[in-house]
Ligand SMILES: O=C(O)CCC(=O)N[C@@H](CCC(=O)O)C(=O)O
């Protein structure tokens with residue numbers, strides 16, 4: 001296999017390859033751009049005009065998505081997967097990956113859309129670099145732009161695999177993209193309704209890409225991901241890369257949710273009244289006191305059909321400690 005196919009090994013070892021550009025047997029160019037960043041370019045005659053950004057390891061301990069991208073890259077480097085799309089592979093937080101931690105000092109996925117400028121340290125610099133790599137990748141006019149940022153969650157989930165779809169004023173969520181996600185094994189999509197500071201919010205809001213955060217199961221260390229079944233996503237990604245994806249516009253039982261409220265932790269006095277092992281998508285009854293914070297702030301459930309995702313009272317002050325979601329319909333899709 002070509003040495004650049006071993007991007008994960010290079011990244012975990014913190015090594016820069018001597019040879020930055022390599023060609024596969026059938027003329028696909030692999031170009032190392034930076035730590036954990038590699039561009040794949042098909043021969044011009046095979047290029048179908050699609051640009052696909054695949055990122056994982058934004059949280060260093062979320063290894064199933066890292067292993068999935070590693071397998072795809074191996075397949076390309078060996079000539080077994082024959083791309084017709086341009087692809088940018090990104091491992092988001094190499095140092096956190098090396099240490100097996102979500103992040104070192106700052107959560108990279110809270111540093112986009114202007115936030116890295118207000119912070120210092122390696123993770124703020126990495127978020128700036130990731131923005132630049134994505135901006136440059138998506139700078140060619142007239143090509144379709146898609147970004148999947150792959151994650152696994154801290155806790156178990158009543159709905160195992162789901163996507164989060166960013167929001168931008170004046171832009172409608174795409175039914176075709178949701179059908180694609182359904183075919184890739186996603187069981188639910190959370191439609192956001194305000195701007196955000198995550199990586200996919202940046203590529204969606206600023207680079208005009210279709211962009212999704214995909215949650216694929218529970219986070220485990222490298223080599224322990226038998227419980228995370230990414231087979232449907234992997235099959236679909238290969239089809240997307242090879243440009244032979246079956247056409248399908250059925251949402252096929254995909255459950256849709258909207259954000260009702262983001263629970264923001266304001267102080268060290270923040271208290272969340274949920275068991276430590278509560279699963280994502282757990283329903284919450286009307287009237288339930290979910291959380292309390294400084295100055296008698298109380299988060300009481302008012303919504304019909306409310307559920308909680310990503311509850312985490314340990315986040316830094318000022319950040320999201322959970323999302324309250326409610327069922328949504330497909331009425332607003334384009
Ligand atoms: O399990 C958790 O609490 C977090 C899992 C995770 O990393 N999720 C992403 C979602 C990003 C988004 O909102 O699009 C995150 O929190 O960064």
Ligand SMILES: [Zn+2]
Pocket residue numbers: 058059062151152153
């Ligand atoms: Zn994550």
